[in-house]
Amino acid sequence: MNNTRQIYLDNNATTPCDPRVVDEMIPYFYEKHGNAASRNHPFGWIAEEAVDYAREQIANLINVDSKEIIFTSGATEADNLALKGVFEMYQRKGNHIITLKTEHKAVLDACKKIEKMGGEVTYLDVDSEGLIDLKALEAAITDKTILVSVMWANNETGVIQPMKKIGEICEKHGVLFMSDATQVVGKIPVDPKATGVHLMAFTGHKMYGPKGVGALYVCRKNPRVKVTAQMDGGGHERGMRSGTLNVPGIVGFGKAAEIASKEMHQDAERLSKLRDKLENALIAAMEEVYINGSKEHRMPHVSNLSFKHVEGEGLMMTFNQNIALSSGSACTSASLEPSYVLVALGLGDDLAHSSLRFSLGRFTTEEDIDYTIKAITQGVNHMRDLSPIWEMYKEGVDIDSIEWSEH
Amino acid sequence: MAYSEKLLDHFKNPRNVGTMDKSQKNVGTGLVGAPECGDVMRLQIEVDEETGKIKDAKFKTFGCGSAIASSSLATEWLKGISVDDALAIDNMKIVEELALPPVKIHCSVLAEDAIKSAIADYQQKNGIEVKETEKSGH
Numbered sequence A: 001m002n003n004t005r006q007i008y009l010d011n012n013a014t015t016p017c018d019p020r021v022v023d024e025m026i027p028y029f030y031e032k033h034g035n036a037a038s039r040n041h042p043f044g045w046i047a048e049e050a051v052d053y054a055r056e057q058i059a060n061l062i063n064v065d066s067k068e069i070i071f072t073s074g075a076t077e078a079d080n081l082a083l084k085g086v087f088e089m090y091q092r093k094g095n096h097i098i099t100l101k102t103e104h105k106a107v108l109d110a111c112k113k114i115e116k117m118g119g120e121v122t123y124l125d126v127d128s129e130g131l132i133d134l135k136a137l138e139a140a141i142t143d144k145t146i147l148v149s150v151m152w153a154n155n156e157t158g159v160i161q162p163m164k165k166i167g168e169i170c171e172k173h174g175v176l177f178m179s180d181a182t183q184v185v186g187k188i189p190v191d192p193k194a195t196g197v198h199l200m201a202f203t204g205h206k207m208y209g210p211k212g213v214g215a216l217y218v219c220r221k222n223p224r225v226k227v228t229a230q231m232d233g234g235g236h237e238r239g240m241r242s243g244t245l246n247v248p249g250i251v252g253f254g255k256a257a258e259i260a261s262k263e264m265h266q267d268a269e270r271l272s273k274l275r276d277k278l279e280n281a282l283i284a285a286m287e288e289v290y291i292n293g294s295k296e297h298r299m300p301h302v303s304n305l306s307f308k309h310v311e312g313e314g315l316m317m318t319f320n321q322n323i324a325l326s327s328g329s330a331c332t333s334a335s336l337e338p339s340y341v342l343v344a345l346g347l348g349d350d351l352a353h354s355s356l357r358f359s360l361g362r363f364t365t366e367e368d369i370d371y372t373i374k375a376i377t378q379g380v381n382h383m384r385d386l387s388p389i390w391e392m393y394k395e396g397v398d399i400d401s402i403e404w405s406e407h
Numbered sequence B: 001m002a003y004s005e006k007l008l009d010h011f012k013n014p015r016n017v018g019t020m021d022k023s024q025k026n027v028g029t030g031l032v033g034a035p036e037c038g039d040v041m042r043l044q045i046e047v048d049e050e051t052g053k054i055k056d057a058k059f060k061t062f063g064c065g066s067a068i069a070s071s072s073l074a075t076e077w078l079k080g081i082s083v084d085d086a087l088a089i090d091n092m093k094i095v096e097e098l099a100l101p102p103v104k105i106h107c108s109v110l111a112e113d114a115i116k117s118a119i120a121d122y123q124q125k126n127g128i129e130v131k132e133t134e135k136s137g138h
Helices: A019-028 A042-062 A075-089 A105-116 A134-140 A163-173 A247-285 A312-319 A340-344 A349-353 A366-386 A388-394 B005-012 B065-078 B083-087 B091-098 B102-125
Strands: A069-072 A096-100 A120-124 A145-149 A176-180 A199-203 A214-218 A289-291 A302-307 A355-359 B027-034 B039-047 B054-062
Touching: A019 A247, A042 A069, A042 A247, A069 A075, A075 A105, A075 A145, A075 A176, A075 A199, A075 A214, A096 A105, A105 A120, A120 A134, A134 A163, A145 A163, A163 A176, A247 A289, A247 A302, A247 A366, A312 A355, A312 A366, A312 B065, A340 A349, A349 A355, A366 B054, A388 B039, A388 B054, B005 B065, B005 B091, B027 B102, B039 B065, B039 B102, B054 B065, B065 B091, B065 B102, B083 B102, B091 B102
Parallel strands: A096 A120, A096 A145, A145 A176, A176 A199
Antiparallel strands: A069 A214, A199 A214, A289 A302, A302 A355, B027 B039, B039 B054
16 A cells, blocks of 8 residues: 555445444443343343343434334344334235335345245336336325335435435325435434334434444334334344344444534535535546536535446545445446446446445544545546546547447 | 455557547557456557558557456567567467456457458558458457
8 A cells, every 4th residue: 555544435334433432332332232122130121221221222312212212233133123124014905005216225136035924015106307207106106005115315316315305205005114214324314203204214323323233213203113023033022123222332333323413514515515626626627528417416525427438346446445435336246237326327337337326424634634635636637537438438439329338 | 355466567558548539540449348347448550551560559548457458468469570470479379478368358358359440441542452360259
């Protein structure tokens, strides 16, 4: 490595733990190591108390009752529990679920499993901004529909869906509304009750808490929602999720929620300024740079850009010993397919291959952004000097008119 | 993904980047791949008509690090060898030299295709019978 500087702009993948979170967790590995389900000695009581406190901290962040928080191992498990749990519990009412093509794999793959279990799933398209078509949603609801599942904000583009309007449609038709809110909780205010969301999955490690702990909010009143447990055992978490609670993780998750309640507004304001600085500088410095997804309805810390005629993984190699971020390029994925989220926005595969996702976080500095602007500009220019299609574009050749040899 | 030193060197200091005049009779141009697939290689050779040897080779590639390194390496190998020897370059040689990971083998296949396509173009221009070469097929 020729430079020790390391910049982390992949906070949508995971955030570092806030040191205040780790400090809070440490005693629960050592002297306070009890099992929260041990009812007959102080070790158990202390652990249970700590879990209850964390449950309050988390409930406060999203303005729900602490009894409505079910701890899981993360958002993927919470998504699975919500989708499969509702499907099993409400089978007599219907077997139809509606979701979006741009959902996280945790939702899409759980839906595919549900289809194998006899369910029917409608995968709605999004528009070029990444937003749901509310008319199409309403038209897709049938008397068999039991659940609508829409992610609050997308992990790749940061695009925020019109949650309140979706909630109203679900309410009107008496359908449950679930949301994967992994990218929003702790980043912007989220109030599932006021939004008409009945089930909501989220996780600690996207909000400066530890990995391996997440939660599902399950509405207990108006309506009282139930899910069939997907993990059987000791009947923990009101029978919805068995398994010894990850006490240190939950304590950390709780602390992260408390910090977020106090600091997310100032974080969001600072990060949106840095994000805009980054985006504006890159667009000003180079031609053919495109913002992917709605600019208006977007998380404050996310920017997804395509640098036309440059391949994302190659571009990342110009600087990724120094800057950590993600690309929608096929070459960065195991499947060798470009990002299905960007393709769903109607981006051609070529633009999807050319995309980078910048996701800023609490510990991103202005210096980081200044360095990134320079490094990305240099990288894109270097890659364009090497790119035959950039040369053709500059010579006025219509790239789309060429008969490419698909391989 | 951890790449070999050689691959990183070709990526950071690509050899023989450039564009030849494709209208020249002794220049053969191969353009393979597709933007939708995330890689496009253009490889060009200039053949010495007296000796039948490749005098110069140039490339430009849109693609990942492995694609760029594979085409850079190919141009290095092409310089100074005969057209027949160039036709014999096998993609697995590139895989070995750059220690390409399995998911990147298609980059070497593309480089082999680019070489063959450039030679075919040169041969067609000069009325030389294009030899049927085994298509790597991917």
